Amino acid sequence: MPGQHRKPARARKIAPLAGSTVAATAVIALSVMARPTPAPQATAVAADTQATPAAGMGAASETPPAPAPPSAEAVAAVDKPREPARYLKRLAPPPPPPVACSTELAGTQPHVAQVGNLIGRTFGIADIGGANGRYDGEHGAGLALDFMTSDPANGNAIADFVLANKERFGVSYVIWQQQYNDGSGWSYMEDRGSPTQNHYDHVHVSFEPAADVFVTC
DSSP states (O other): OGGGGOOTHHHHHHHHHHHHHHHHHHHHHHHHHHSOOOOHHHHHHHHHHHHHHHHHHHHHTOOOOOOOOOOHHHHHHHHSOOOOHHHHHHHSOOOOOOOBOOSOSTTOOHHHHHHHHHHHHHHTOOOEEOSTTOOSHHHHTTOEEEEEOOOHHHHHHHHHHHHHTHHHHTEEEEEOSSEEESSSOEEEOOOOSSTTTTTSSEEEEEEOTTOOOOOBO
16 A cells, blocks of 8 residues: 555654654753842832933023012112212201300400400410409490400410401400511500519400400300
8 A cells, every 4th residue: 555655754754844843942941040130129220310310401401590680779879970079068967156255245346355265265275354343444434355365375375366457356355475467467565563474474455345256156
């Protein structure tokens, strides 16, 4: 019969091929199972490493808020023009008006008292003789003053000040240290015997009777 003469060689070759396929599949499965599983911590670190640049890029890309515009008061204060320094004095309040010197001093005439109060205040003279206790002459009429001082420098300053303002003060003449001066220069007087009579301890000033005087202290 024809079927009895087939050679079983093909069937025998297929069997080993199938067996080798099964063996290869088993080896692959075993190698996959034998691979070590990555540690959870390493995985988390890798995830953090990948997430950090993304977070940093997001922070760098953030835009800071714009500054608020200046208020109207601030703009007005900056834009307001400043007054030049030369005009500041004009804006200051005016000084108080000068005060006239007192018209009362040792019983003298008002214009004489004004000048006497000014001289006493200017040179620090508290002892000033006038009409009180004097009943004759220019002193008795309230037209003369004695500025008591034993300091030659202070007496010289008083005499020079009075003569420099002779017309303004209504002065007729000055006697100091036995010398007389009516504005034309100093001249010696006779010796009267004592320092007081020779005017070494005071400056004597006589005034015109109708002088128009106004001085401030």
